[in-house]
Amino acid sequence: MRKEVSAGSPYLFSKRRRASVLMDRLFTGTVWGIGIVVILFIIGLLFLLLQKGLPELSWDFLYGLPSEIEEGGGIGPALFNSFYVLIISLLVSIPIGMAAGIYLAEFAPNNKLIEFVRICVEGLSSVPSIIFGLFGIALFVEFFEIGLTILGAAISLAFLNLPVLTRVTEESIRAVPVELRNASFALGSTHLQTIRSVLLPVALNGIMTGICLTAGRAFGESAVIILTAGVSTSGEMWDFNLFSPGGTLAVHLWYIQSEAIVPDAELIAQKTTAVLIFVALLINILFRVPLWLNARKTQV
Protein backbone atom coordinates (compact mmCIF):
# COMPACT_ATOMS: atom_id res chain seq x y z
CA MET A 1 0.00 0.00 0.00
CA ARG A 2 2.64 2.43 1.11
CA LYS A 3 4.86 1.40 -1.77
CA GLU A 4 2.17 2.13 -4.25
CA VAL A 5 1.60 5.61 -2.97
CA SER A 6 5.26 6.53 -2.85
CA ALA A 7 5.74 5.14 -6.34
CA GLY A 8 2.73 6.94 -7.66
CA SER A 9 3.04 10.17 -5.72
CA PRO A 10 5.18 12.22 -8.13
CA TYR A 11 2.73 11.38 -10.84
CA LEU A 12 -0.24 12.12 -8.58
CA PHE A 13 1.34 15.33 -7.44
CA SER A 14 1.96 16.63 -10.91
CA LYS A 15 -1.53 15.63 -11.91
CA ARG A 16 -2.98 17.50 -8.98
CA ARG A 17 -0.81 20.43 -9.74
CA ARG A 18 -1.90 20.49 -13.32
CA ALA A 19 -5.51 20.40 -12.14
CA SER A 20 -4.97 23.31 -9.76
CA VAL A 21 -3.19 25.35 -12.40
CA LEU A 22 -6.12 24.68 -14.69
CA MET A 23 -8.54 25.71 -11.96
CA ASP A 24 -6.56 28.89 -11.41
CA ARG A 25 -6.65 29.79 -15.10
CA LEU A 26 -10.33 28.93 -15.29
CA PHE A 27 -11.08 31.02 -12.21
CA THR A 28 -9.10 34.01 -13.45
CA GLY A 29 -10.83 33.80 -16.80
CA THR A 30 -14.28 33.51 -15.26
CA VAL A 31 -13.79 36.41 -12.89
CA TRP A 32 -12.40 38.64 -15.62
CA GLY A 33 -15.20 37.63 -17.95
CA ILE A 34 -18.02 38.11 -15.46
CA GLY A 35 -16.54 41.31 -14.04
CA ILE A 36 -16.17 42.97 -17.42
CA VAL A 37 -19.48 41.69 -18.78
CA VAL A 38 -21.52 42.75 -15.74
CA ILE A 39 -20.08 46.25 -15.55
CA LEU A 40 -20.36 46.78 -19.29
CA PHE A 41 -23.91 45.40 -19.22
CA ILE A 42 -25.12 47.87 -16.58
CA ILE A 43 -23.33 50.81 -18.15
CA GLY A 44 -24.61 49.75 -21.55
CA LEU A 45 -28.22 49.70 -20.35
CA LEU A 46 -27.92 53.18 -18.87
CA PHE A 47 -26.17 54.37 -21.99
CA LEU A 48 -29.03 52.97 -24.06
CA LEU A 49 -31.52 54.97 -21.99
CA LEU A 50 -29.45 58.14 -22.28
CA GLN A 51 -29.01 57.64 -26.00
CA LYS A 52 -32.75 57.27 -26.57
CA GLY A 53 -33.62 60.37 -24.57
CA LEU A 54 -30.79 62.89 -24.72
CA PRO A 55 -30.82 63.78 -28.46
CA GLU A 56 -34.55 64.56 -28.26
CA LEU A 57 -34.19 67.03 -25.41
CA SER A 58 -34.99 70.64 -26.00
CA TRP A 59 -35.44 73.73 -23.86
CA ASP A 60 -39.16 73.68 -24.57
CA PHE A 61 -39.40 70.23 -23.06
CA LEU A 62 -37.35 71.08 -19.96
CA TYR A 63 -39.21 74.31 -19.43
CA GLY A 64 -42.67 73.52 -20.79
CA LEU A 65 -45.88 72.76 -18.95
CA PRO A 66 -47.08 69.16 -18.89
CA SER A 67 -50.14 68.32 -20.92
CA GLU A 68 -52.77 65.73 -20.07
CA ILE A 69 -54.30 65.19 -23.48
CA GLU A 70 -52.25 66.71 -26.26
CA GLU A 71 -48.80 65.88 -27.49
CA GLY A 72 -45.76 67.96 -26.77
CA GLY A 73 -46.06 68.39 -23.01
CA GLY A 74 -42.99 69.38 -21.03
CA ILE A 75 -41.66 68.63 -17.59
CA GLY A 76 -41.04 72.16 -16.34
CA PRO A 77 -43.04 72.14 -13.08
CA ALA A 78 -41.93 68.60 -12.20
CA LEU A 79 -38.28 69.47 -12.70
CA PHE A 80 -38.74 72.66 -10.69
CA ASN A 81 -40.50 70.73 -7.89
CA SER A 82 -37.66 68.21 -7.80
CA PHE A 83 -35.16 70.89 -6.94
CA TYR A 84 -37.57 72.83 -4.73
CA VAL A 85 -38.43 69.77 -2.59
CA LEU A 86 -34.76 68.76 -2.52
CA ILE A 87 -33.63 72.18 -1.29
CA ILE A 88 -36.33 72.48 1.38
CA SER A 89 -35.65 68.98 2.64
CA LEU A 90 -31.93 69.73 2.83
CA LEU A 91 -32.64 73.03 4.63
CA VAL A 92 -34.59 71.07 7.25
CA SER A 93 -32.33 68.06 7.54
CA ILE A 94 -28.84 69.56 7.38
CA PRO A 95 -29.04 71.68 10.58
CA ILE A 96 -30.79 68.95 12.60
CA GLY A 97 -28.63 66.14 11.23
CA MET A 98 -25.41 68.08 11.82
CA ALA A 99 -26.42 69.12 15.32
CA ALA A 100 -27.25 65.52 16.21
CA GLY A 101 -23.94 64.40 14.71
CA ILE A 102 -22.04 67.04 16.69
CA TYR A 103 -23.81 65.89 19.83
CA LEU A 104 -22.79 62.28 19.22
CA ALA A 105 -19.19 63.23 18.48
CA GLU A 106 -18.59 66.03 20.98
CA PHE A 107 -20.97 66.13 23.93
CA ALA A 108 -22.65 62.79 24.67
CA PRO A 109 -21.22 62.16 28.11
CA ASN A 110 -23.69 59.53 29.26
CA ASN A 111 -22.78 56.17 27.81
CA LYS A 112 -26.27 54.73 27.98
CA LEU A 113 -27.87 57.75 26.36
CA ILE A 114 -25.34 57.86 23.54
CA GLU A 115 -25.83 54.15 22.93
CA PHE A 116 -29.57 54.70 22.72
CA VAL A 117 -29.23 57.64 20.32
CA ARG A 118 -26.86 55.63 18.16
CA ILE A 119 -29.25 52.69 17.98
CA CYS A 120 -32.03 55.11 17.00
CA VAL A 121 -29.91 56.63 14.23
CA GLU A 122 -29.07 53.20 12.89
CA GLY A 123 -32.63 51.99 13.20
CA LEU A 124 -33.93 55.06 11.40
CA SER A 125 -31.43 54.57 8.57
CA SER A 126 -32.76 51.05 8.02
CA VAL A 127 -36.40 52.08 7.75
CA PRO A 128 -37.62 51.52 4.15
CA SER A 129 -38.49 54.74 2.34
CA ILE A 130 -42.13 53.77 1.88
CA ILE A 131 -42.57 53.74 5.67
CA PHE A 132 -41.58 57.41 5.73
CA GLY A 133 -44.29 57.91 3.14
CA LEU A 134 -46.89 56.22 5.36
CA PHE A 135 -45.66 58.29 8.30
CA GLY A 136 -45.93 61.43 6.20
CA ILE A 137 -49.54 60.61 5.28
CA ALA A 138 -50.48 60.04 8.89
CA LEU A 139 -48.73 63.21 10.02
CA PHE A 140 -49.53 65.74 7.31
CA VAL A 141 -52.66 64.48 5.59
CA GLU A 142 -54.47 63.10 8.61
CA PHE A 143 -53.10 64.96 11.62
CA PHE A 144 -52.41 68.45 10.26
CA GLU A 145 -54.92 68.03 7.41
CA ILE A 146 -52.96 70.00 4.84
CA GLY A 147 -53.35 67.37 2.12
CA LEU A 148 -50.71 66.35 -0.40
CA THR A 149 -48.20 69.20 -0.39
CA ILE A 150 -44.63 70.14 -1.19
CA LEU A 151 -44.06 70.92 2.48
CA GLY A 152 -45.17 67.47 3.65
CA ALA A 153 -43.02 65.77 1.03
CA ALA A 154 -39.96 67.86 1.88
CA ILE A 155 -40.22 67.18 5.60
CA SER A 156 -40.84 63.45 5.13
CA LEU A 157 -37.83 63.39 2.82
CA ALA A 158 -35.81 65.26 5.46
CA PHE A 159 -36.63 62.52 7.98
CA LEU A 160 -35.33 59.99 5.48
CA ASN A 161 -32.07 61.93 5.12
CA LEU A 162 -31.49 62.65 8.81
CA PRO A 163 -29.73 59.43 9.88
CA VAL A 164 -27.24 59.54 7.01
CA LEU A 165 -26.33 63.16 7.71
CA THR A 166 -26.01 62.48 11.44
CA ARG A 167 -23.69 59.56 10.95
CA VAL A 168 -21.55 61.29 8.35
CA THR A 169 -21.13 64.40 10.54
CA GLU A 170 -20.22 62.31 13.56
CA GLU A 171 -17.64 60.28 11.67
CA SER A 172 -16.04 63.32 10.03
CA ILE A 173 -15.74 65.21 13.33
CA ARG A 174 -14.31 62.18 15.08
CA ALA A 175 -11.68 61.94 12.36
CA VAL A 176 -10.31 65.43 13.16
CA PRO A 177 -6.87 65.05 14.82
CA VAL A 178 -7.03 65.59 18.57
CA GLU A 179 -4.06 67.99 18.45
CA LEU A 180 -6.13 70.56 16.60
CA ARG A 181 -8.84 70.37 19.23
CA ASN A 182 -6.37 70.69 22.09
CA ALA A 183 -4.58 73.59 20.45
CA SER A 184 -7.86 75.42 20.14
CA PHE A 185 -8.75 74.82 23.78
CA ALA A 186 -5.25 75.89 24.82
CA LEU A 187 -5.80 79.22 23.10
CA GLY A 188 -8.73 79.73 25.44
CA SER A 189 -11.60 79.25 23.05
CA THR A 190 -14.84 77.82 24.32
CA HIS A 191 -16.34 74.58 23.12
CA LEU A 192 -18.68 76.31 20.68
CA GLN A 193 -15.85 78.40 19.25
CA THR A 194 -13.72 75.27 18.85
CA ILE A 195 -16.50 73.44 17.04
CA ARG A 196 -17.36 76.37 14.83
CA SER A 197 -13.93 77.55 13.80
CA VAL A 198 -11.78 74.42 14.04
CA LEU A 199 -13.71 71.16 13.93
CA LEU A 200 -16.35 71.98 11.33
CA PRO A 201 -13.97 73.52 8.74
CA VAL A 202 -11.62 70.54 9.01
CA ALA A 203 -14.48 68.03 8.81
CA LEU A 204 -16.20 69.88 5.98
CA ASN A 205 -14.86 67.59 3.29
CA GLY A 206 -16.45 64.49 4.73
CA ILE A 207 -19.67 66.29 5.55
CA MET A 208 -19.97 67.55 1.98
CA THR A 209 -19.65 63.99 0.67
CA GLY A 210 -22.49 62.96 2.94
CA ILE A 211 -24.66 65.86 1.82
CA CYS A 212 -23.96 64.95 -1.81
CA LEU A 213 -24.99 61.34 -1.21
CA THR A 214 -28.23 62.34 0.47
CA ALA A 215 -28.99 64.96 -2.17
CA GLY A 216 -28.60 62.37 -4.92
CA ARG A 217 -30.79 59.94 -3.05
CA ALA A 218 -33.44 62.55 -2.29
CA PHE A 219 -33.49 63.68 -5.91
CA GLY A 220 -34.29 60.19 -7.13
CA GLU A 221 -36.64 59.22 -4.31
CA SER A 222 -40.14 58.52 -5.51
CA ALA A 223 -42.07 56.35 -3.03
CA VAL A 224 -42.08 59.03 -0.32
CA ILE A 225 -43.09 61.75 -2.76
CA ILE A 226 -45.96 59.77 -4.30
CA LEU A 227 -47.50 59.20 -0.89
CA THR A 228 -46.96 62.67 0.58
CA ALA A 229 -47.04 65.03 -2.40
CA GLY A 230 -49.17 63.19 -4.94
CA VAL A 231 -48.40 62.54 -8.58
CA SER A 232 -49.52 65.85 -10.05
CA THR A 233 -48.08 69.34 -10.03
CA SER A 234 -49.90 72.64 -9.78
CA GLY A 235 -49.38 73.03 -13.52
CA GLU A 236 -47.62 76.37 -13.19
CA MET A 237 -43.99 77.23 -13.53
CA TRP A 238 -42.16 78.82 -10.56
CA ASP A 239 -44.88 77.96 -8.09
CA PHE A 240 -43.19 78.61 -4.75
CA ASN A 241 -46.33 77.91 -2.72
CA LEU A 242 -45.43 75.34 -0.08
CA PHE A 243 -48.96 73.95 -0.04
CA SER A 244 -49.38 73.09 -3.72
CA PRO A 245 -49.12 69.46 -4.86
CA GLY A 246 -45.50 68.57 -5.49
CA GLY A 247 -45.02 65.72 -7.95
CA THR A 248 -41.29 65.57 -8.73
CA LEU A 249 -39.52 64.33 -11.83
CA ALA A 250 -39.03 60.77 -10.55
CA VAL A 251 -42.74 60.54 -9.77
CA HIS A 252 -43.59 62.10 -13.13
CA LEU A 253 -41.68 59.32 -14.88
CA TRP A 254 -43.73 56.69 -13.09
CA TYR A 255 -46.98 58.54 -13.73
CA ILE A 256 -46.34 59.10 -17.43
CA GLN A 257 -45.36 55.47 -17.88
CA SER A 258 -48.24 53.87 -16.04
CA GLU A 259 -51.24 56.18 -15.88
CA ALA A 260 -51.01 59.04 -18.36
CA ILE A 261 -53.10 59.03 -21.52
CA VAL A 262 -51.07 61.42 -23.67
CA PRO A 263 -50.22 59.87 -27.05
CA ASP A 264 -46.50 60.62 -26.82
CA ALA A 265 -46.13 59.19 -23.31
CA GLU A 266 -43.33 56.87 -24.29
CA LEU A 267 -41.23 59.64 -25.79
CA ILE A 268 -41.80 61.84 -22.73
CA ALA A 269 -40.83 58.94 -20.47
CA GLN A 270 -37.61 58.36 -22.40
CA LYS A 271 -36.67 62.01 -22.27
CA THR A 272 -37.56 62.22 -18.57
CA THR A 273 -35.37 59.20 -17.85
CA ALA A 274 -32.47 60.81 -19.64
CA VAL A 275 -32.89 64.00 -17.61
CA LEU A 276 -33.10 62.00 -14.36
CA ILE A 277 -29.92 60.04 -15.06
CA PHE A 278 -28.14 63.13 -16.26
CA VAL A 279 -29.00 65.23 -13.18
CA ALA A 280 -28.24 62.37 -10.77
CA LEU A 281 -24.82 61.87 -12.37
CA LEU A 282 -24.27 65.64 -12.38
CA ILE A 283 -25.01 65.96 -8.65
CA ASN A 284 -22.62 63.13 -7.88
CA ILE A 285 -19.84 64.32 -10.16
CA LEU A 286 -20.05 67.99 -9.17
CA PHE A 287 -19.70 67.15 -5.49
CA ARG A 288 -16.99 64.59 -6.05
CA VAL A 289 -14.59 66.54 -8.25
CA PRO A 290 -13.17 68.60 -5.35
CA LEU A 291 -12.76 65.40 -3.33
CA TRP A 292 -10.87 63.67 -6.11
CA LEU A 293 -8.61 66.67 -6.55
CA ASN A 294 -8.03 66.73 -2.81
CA ALA A 295 -7.24 63.01 -2.69
CA ARG A 296 -4.73 63.44 -5.49
CA LYS A 297 -3.13 66.37 -3.67
CA THR A 298 -2.72 64.43 -0.43
CA GLN A 299 -1.36 61.41 -2.29
CA VAL A 300 1.49 63.45 -3.76
Add this chain to the structure above:
Amino acid sequence: MMDMNAPANSSAPNELGSGVGKAPGSGTRFDRKARLRWSNKLFRVICISSALLVCLILLSILVLMLRTGVLTFADVSLKEFFFSTNWDPENEHYGALTFILGTLALTGLTMLFAIPISVIVAVFLAEMTPKWLRQVLRPVLDLLVGIPSVVYGFLGLTILIPWLREISGNDLADGLLAASIVLTIMILPTISRISDDAISAVPNKYRDAAYALGTNRFQTITRVVLPAARGGITYAVILGMTRAIGETMAVVMVIGNTAQLPNSLFTPTSVLTSNIVMQISSVEFDSTWNRGLYMMGFILLAISILMIVAVRMFQRKGVQGS
Protein backbone atom coordinates in the same frame (compact mmCIF):
# COMPACT_ATOMS: atom_id res chain seq x y z
CA MET B 1 -9.60 62.49 25.30
CA MET B 2 -12.70 64.23 24.15
CA ASP B 3 -14.68 63.37 27.20
CA MET B 4 -11.94 64.85 29.33
CA ASN B 5 -12.00 68.05 27.38
CA ALA B 6 -15.70 68.62 27.56
CA PRO B 7 -16.25 68.92 31.32
CA ALA B 8 -13.01 70.88 31.86
CA ASN B 9 -14.13 73.31 29.25
CA SER B 10 -17.68 73.67 30.41
CA SER B 11 -16.57 74.38 33.97
CA ALA B 12 -14.22 77.18 32.90
CA PRO B 13 -16.85 79.68 31.78
CA ASN B 14 -18.83 78.91 34.92
CA GLU B 15 -16.01 80.07 37.15
CA LEU B 16 -15.40 83.12 35.05
CA GLY B 17 -19.06 83.97 35.10
CA SER B 18 -19.41 83.64 38.87
CA GLY B 19 -16.23 85.65 39.40
CA VAL B 20 -17.56 88.46 37.30
CA GLY B 21 -20.94 88.17 38.96
CA LYS B 22 -19.41 89.37 42.22
CA ALA B 23 -18.32 92.60 40.57
CA PRO B 24 -21.35 93.65 38.56
CA GLY B 25 -19.88 97.01 37.53
CA SER B 26 -17.41 95.71 34.94
CA GLY B 27 -19.55 96.50 31.89
CA THR B 28 -18.58 95.03 28.50
CA ARG B 29 -16.37 92.23 29.85
CA PHE B 30 -19.33 90.83 31.74
CA ASP B 31 -21.52 91.01 28.67
CA ARG B 32 -19.05 89.13 26.55
CA LYS B 33 -18.49 86.36 29.05
CA ALA B 34 -22.15 85.95 29.85
CA ARG B 35 -22.88 85.86 26.15
CA LEU B 36 -20.25 83.21 25.52
CA ARG B 37 -21.48 81.12 28.39
CA TRP B 38 -25.04 81.52 27.28
CA SER B 39 -24.35 80.67 23.64
CA ASN B 40 -22.33 77.62 24.66
CA LYS B 41 -25.19 76.37 26.73
CA LEU B 42 -27.73 77.14 24.06
CA PHE B 43 -25.68 75.32 21.44
CA ARG B 44 -25.42 72.29 23.70
CA VAL B 45 -29.16 72.27 24.23
CA ILE B 46 -29.76 72.55 20.46
CA CYS B 47 -27.47 69.62 19.79
CA ILE B 48 -29.06 67.45 22.46
CA SER B 49 -32.57 68.24 21.31
CA SER B 50 -31.65 67.44 17.69
CA ALA B 51 -30.30 64.06 18.75
CA LEU B 52 -33.42 63.42 20.79
CA LEU B 53 -35.55 64.49 17.83
CA VAL B 54 -33.96 61.74 15.74
CA CYS B 55 -34.91 59.23 18.44
CA LEU B 56 -38.38 60.73 18.68
CA ILE B 57 -38.94 60.33 14.93
CA LEU B 58 -37.99 56.65 15.02
CA LEU B 59 -40.12 55.97 18.08
CA SER B 60 -43.13 57.80 16.71
CA ILE B 61 -42.84 55.91 13.41
CA LEU B 62 -42.74 52.63 15.31
CA VAL B 63 -45.64 53.56 17.58
CA LEU B 64 -47.75 54.93 14.77
CA MET B 65 -47.24 51.94 12.49
CA LEU B 66 -47.91 49.49 15.28
CA ARG B 67 -50.91 51.32 16.72
CA THR B 68 -52.60 51.83 13.36
CA GLY B 69 -51.66 48.34 12.25
CA VAL B 70 -52.91 46.57 15.34
CA LEU B 71 -56.36 48.12 14.87
CA THR B 72 -56.67 45.83 11.84
CA PHE B 73 -57.18 42.92 14.17
CA ALA B 74 -60.34 44.45 15.55
CA ASP B 75 -62.06 43.42 12.31
CA VAL B 76 -59.78 40.73 10.93
CA SER B 77 -58.53 37.69 12.78
CA LEU B 78 -54.78 37.17 13.12
CA LYS B 79 -55.21 33.86 11.36
CA GLU B 80 -56.87 35.40 8.33
CA PHE B 81 -54.34 38.21 8.00
CA PHE B 82 -51.24 36.06 8.22
CA PHE B 83 -52.40 32.76 6.73
CA SER B 84 -54.95 33.59 4.05
CA THR B 85 -54.02 34.50 0.49
CA ASN B 86 -57.35 36.10 -0.26
CA TRP B 87 -56.77 39.88 -0.49
CA ASP B 88 -60.05 41.37 -1.61
CA PRO B 89 -60.74 44.44 0.54
CA GLU B 90 -63.88 45.40 -1.38
CA ASN B 91 -65.47 42.20 -0.10
CA GLU B 92 -63.92 42.30 3.37
CA HIS B 93 -61.21 39.71 2.77
CA TYR B 94 -57.89 40.75 4.22
CA GLY B 95 -55.38 37.94 3.78
CA ALA B 96 -51.86 39.30 3.40
CA LEU B 97 -50.00 36.03 3.00
CA THR B 98 -49.52 36.58 -0.75
CA PHE B 99 -47.61 39.80 -0.16
CA ILE B 100 -45.52 38.45 2.69
CA LEU B 101 -44.54 35.38 0.69
CA GLY B 102 -44.02 37.59 -2.36
CA THR B 103 -41.58 39.84 -0.51
CA LEU B 104 -39.68 36.85 0.88
CA ALA B 105 -39.56 35.09 -2.51
CA LEU B 106 -38.51 38.24 -4.34
CA THR B 107 -35.75 38.97 -1.82
CA GLY B 108 -34.57 35.35 -1.89
CA LEU B 109 -34.46 35.23 -5.67
CA THR B 110 -32.71 38.59 -5.86
CA MET B 111 -30.05 37.54 -3.39
CA LEU B 112 -29.61 34.27 -5.29
CA PHE B 113 -28.62 36.31 -8.36
CA ALA B 114 -26.92 39.21 -6.63
CA ILE B 115 -24.62 37.52 -4.08
CA PRO B 116 -22.49 35.39 -6.44
CA ILE B 117 -22.30 38.01 -9.16
CA SER B 118 -21.42 40.90 -6.89
CA VAL B 119 -18.84 38.91 -4.92
CA ILE B 120 -17.20 37.95 -8.22
CA VAL B 121 -17.26 41.60 -9.32
CA ALA B 122 -15.75 42.58 -5.96
CA VAL B 123 -12.96 39.98 -6.32
CA PHE B 124 -12.40 41.24 -9.84
CA LEU B 125 -12.09 44.83 -8.63
CA ALA B 126 -9.97 44.14 -5.57
CA GLU B 127 -7.66 41.36 -6.70
CA MET B 128 -7.42 41.14 -10.46
CA THR B 129 -7.68 44.49 -12.18
CA PRO B 130 -4.60 46.57 -12.86
CA LYS B 131 -4.44 49.79 -10.89
CA TRP B 132 -5.50 52.18 -13.67
CA LEU B 133 -8.61 50.14 -14.47
CA ARG B 134 -9.53 49.98 -10.79
CA GLN B 135 -9.26 53.75 -10.51
CA VAL B 136 -11.71 54.07 -13.38
CA LEU B 137 -14.16 51.37 -12.32
CA ARG B 138 -14.55 52.28 -8.65
CA PRO B 139 -15.91 55.80 -9.27
CA VAL B 140 -18.14 54.38 -12.02
CA LEU B 141 -19.70 51.92 -9.57
CA ASP B 142 -20.06 54.73 -7.02
CA LEU B 143 -21.96 56.72 -9.63
CA LEU B 144 -24.20 53.74 -10.38
CA VAL B 145 -25.22 53.64 -6.71
CA GLY B 146 -26.64 57.15 -7.16
CA ILE B 147 -28.96 56.35 -10.09
CA PRO B 148 -32.62 56.82 -9.04
CA SER B 149 -34.45 53.55 -8.48
CA VAL B 150 -37.35 54.58 -10.70
CA VAL B 151 -34.89 54.66 -13.60
CA TYR B 152 -34.06 51.02 -12.97
CA GLY B 153 -37.77 50.29 -12.97
CA PHE B 154 -38.19 52.06 -16.29
CA LEU B 155 -35.23 50.13 -17.65
CA GLY B 156 -36.91 46.89 -16.63
CA LEU B 157 -40.21 47.94 -18.11
CA THR B 158 -38.93 49.05 -21.50
CA ILE B 159 -35.91 46.81 -22.12
CA LEU B 160 -36.05 43.78 -19.86
CA ILE B 161 -39.71 42.79 -20.08
CA PRO B 162 -39.83 42.72 -23.91
CA TRP B 163 -36.76 40.45 -23.81
CA LEU B 164 -38.35 38.19 -21.22
CA ARG B 165 -41.54 38.03 -23.26
CA GLU B 166 -39.60 36.77 -26.23
CA ILE B 167 -37.60 34.26 -24.20
CA SER B 168 -40.48 32.86 -22.21
CA GLY B 169 -43.11 33.05 -24.92
CA ASN B 170 -45.69 34.43 -22.48
CA ASP B 171 -47.88 37.40 -23.28
CA LEU B 172 -47.10 38.92 -19.91
CA ALA B 173 -43.61 38.69 -18.51
CA ASP B 174 -44.21 40.86 -15.45
CA GLY B 175 -43.50 38.97 -12.30
CA LEU B 176 -40.95 37.76 -9.81
CA LEU B 177 -38.21 37.08 -12.34
CA ALA B 178 -38.36 40.52 -13.96
CA ALA B 179 -38.51 42.24 -10.56
CA SER B 180 -35.60 40.25 -9.16
CA ILE B 181 -33.42 40.99 -12.19
CA VAL B 182 -34.17 44.72 -11.87
CA LEU B 183 -33.39 44.62 -8.15
CA THR B 184 -30.18 42.68 -8.83
CA ILE B 185 -29.00 45.35 -11.25
CA MET B 186 -29.95 47.98 -8.69
CA ILE B 187 -28.19 46.56 -5.63
CA LEU B 188 -25.21 45.05 -7.41
CA PRO B 189 -23.06 48.22 -7.30
CA THR B 190 -23.77 48.64 -3.57
CA ILE B 191 -22.82 45.09 -2.60
CA SER B 192 -19.78 44.98 -4.88
CA ARG B 193 -18.33 48.26 -3.67
CA ILE B 194 -18.63 47.44 0.03
CA SER B 195 -17.32 43.89 -0.48
CA ASP B 196 -14.53 45.35 -2.59
CA ASP B 197 -13.52 47.57 0.32
CA ALA B 198 -13.68 44.59 2.69
CA ILE B 199 -11.47 42.46 0.42
CA SER B 200 -8.99 45.30 -0.08
CA ALA B 201 -8.77 45.69 3.70
CA VAL B 202 -7.49 42.12 4.15
CA PRO B 203 -3.83 42.58 5.17
CA ASN B 204 -1.30 41.76 2.47
CA LYS B 205 0.65 39.53 4.81
CA TYR B 206 -2.15 36.95 4.56
CA ARG B 207 -1.73 36.81 0.81
CA ASP B 208 2.06 36.71 1.06
CA ALA B 209 1.88 33.85 3.55
CA ALA B 210 -0.51 31.93 1.30
CA TYR B 211 1.68 32.42 -1.75
CA ALA B 212 4.76 31.43 0.26
CA LEU B 213 3.05 28.14 1.03
CA GLY B 214 2.87 27.54 -2.70
CA THR B 215 -0.80 28.23 -3.37
CA ASN B 216 -1.90 29.86 -6.57
CA ARG B 217 -4.24 32.78 -6.91
CA PHE B 218 -7.44 30.74 -7.02
CA GLN B 219 -6.55 28.94 -3.81
CA THR B 220 -5.36 32.13 -2.11
CA ILE B 221 -8.58 33.95 -2.88
CA THR B 222 -11.02 31.18 -2.05
CA ARG B 223 -9.22 29.76 1.01
CA VAL B 224 -7.60 32.86 2.55
CA VAL B 225 -8.83 36.21 1.28
CA LEU B 226 -12.57 35.55 1.09
CA PRO B 227 -12.78 33.88 4.52
CA ALA B 228 -10.80 36.78 6.00
CA ALA B 229 -13.20 39.31 4.43
CA ARG B 230 -16.29 37.32 5.39
CA GLY B 231 -17.55 39.85 7.95
CA GLY B 232 -17.42 42.78 5.53
CA ILE B 233 -19.03 40.81 2.74
CA THR B 234 -21.87 39.70 5.02
CA TYR B 235 -22.40 43.32 6.01
CA ALA B 236 -22.57 44.32 2.34
CA VAL B 237 -25.03 41.54 1.55
CA ILE B 238 -27.37 42.46 4.40
CA LEU B 239 -27.22 46.12 3.40
CA GLY B 240 -28.15 45.17 -0.16
CA MET B 241 -30.92 42.98 1.18
CA THR B 242 -32.52 45.79 3.19
CA ARG B 243 -32.46 47.91 0.05
CA ALA B 244 -34.10 45.12 -1.94
CA ILE B 245 -36.83 44.55 0.67
CA GLY B 246 -37.72 48.21 0.98
CA GLU B 247 -37.52 49.09 -2.71
CA THR B 248 -40.88 50.24 -3.99
CA MET B 249 -41.09 52.01 -7.32
CA ALA B 250 -38.69 49.84 -9.30
CA VAL B 251 -40.69 46.80 -8.18
CA VAL B 252 -44.08 48.38 -8.82
CA MET B 253 -43.17 48.99 -12.45
CA VAL B 254 -42.29 45.39 -13.27
CA ILE B 255 -44.11 43.04 -10.90
CA GLY B 256 -47.60 43.30 -12.38
CA ASN B 257 -49.46 44.31 -9.19
CA THR B 258 -51.98 41.50 -8.98
CA ALA B 259 -52.85 40.04 -5.61
CA GLN B 260 -52.40 36.38 -6.48
CA LEU B 261 -49.95 33.66 -5.56
CA PRO B 262 -47.71 33.25 -8.62
CA ASN B 263 -47.54 29.78 -10.14
CA SER B 264 -44.49 30.64 -12.22
CA LEU B 265 -41.75 33.26 -12.32
CA PHE B 266 -43.61 35.03 -15.11
CA THR B 267 -46.97 35.40 -13.37
CA PRO B 268 -47.94 38.91 -12.25
CA THR B 269 -48.04 39.09 -8.48
CA SER B 270 -47.53 41.67 -5.76
CA VAL B 271 -45.28 42.31 -2.76
CA LEU B 272 -45.74 44.31 0.45
CA THR B 273 -44.24 47.56 -0.84
CA SER B 274 -45.95 47.55 -4.22
CA ASN B 275 -49.33 46.75 -2.70
CA ILE B 276 -49.03 49.56 -0.16
CA VAL B 277 -48.11 52.19 -2.71
CA MET B 278 -50.75 51.15 -5.24
CA GLN B 279 -53.65 51.12 -2.79
CA ILE B 280 -52.89 53.64 -0.03
CA SER B 281 -54.01 56.74 -1.92
CA SER B 282 -57.44 55.35 -2.74
CA VAL B 283 -58.61 54.31 0.73
CA GLU B 284 -60.13 56.11 3.72
CA PHE B 285 -57.72 56.66 6.59
CA ASP B 286 -59.99 55.13 9.22
CA SER B 287 -60.92 51.98 7.30
CA THR B 288 -59.85 48.42 7.96
CA TRP B 289 -58.29 48.38 4.51
CA ASN B 290 -55.99 51.25 5.40
CA ARG B 291 -55.11 49.72 8.75
CA GLY B 292 -54.25 46.49 6.98
CA LEU B 293 -51.85 48.42 4.74
CA TYR B 294 -50.25 50.01 7.81
CA MET B 295 -49.90 46.57 9.36
CA MET B 296 -48.10 45.44 6.21
CA GLY B 297 -45.85 48.46 6.59
CA PHE B 298 -45.12 47.41 10.15
CA ILE B 299 -44.14 43.93 8.96
CA LEU B 300 -41.70 45.54 6.51
CA LEU B 301 -40.33 47.72 9.28
CA ALA B 302 -39.88 44.74 11.59
CA ILE B 303 -38.02 42.79 8.90
CA SER B 304 -35.62 45.66 8.18
CA ILE B 305 -34.91 46.38 11.84
CA LEU B 306 -34.19 42.69 12.41
CA MET B 307 -31.71 42.93 9.54
CA ILE B 308 -29.92 45.82 11.21
CA VAL B 309 -29.69 43.86 14.45
CA ALA B 310 -28.09 41.08 12.40
CA VAL B 311 -25.64 43.58 10.88
CA ARG B 312 -24.60 44.80 14.32
CA MET B 313 -24.04 41.26 15.50
CA PHE B 314 -21.84 40.52 12.52
CA GLN B 315 -19.88 43.73 13.00
CA ARG B 316 -19.24 42.89 16.62
CA LYS B 317 -18.11 39.41 15.63
CA GLY B 318 -15.80 40.91 13.03
CA VAL B 319 -14.25 43.24 15.62
CA GLN B 320 -13.66 40.38 18.02
CA GLY B 321 -12.15 38.21 15.29
CA SER B 322 -9.59 40.74 14.15
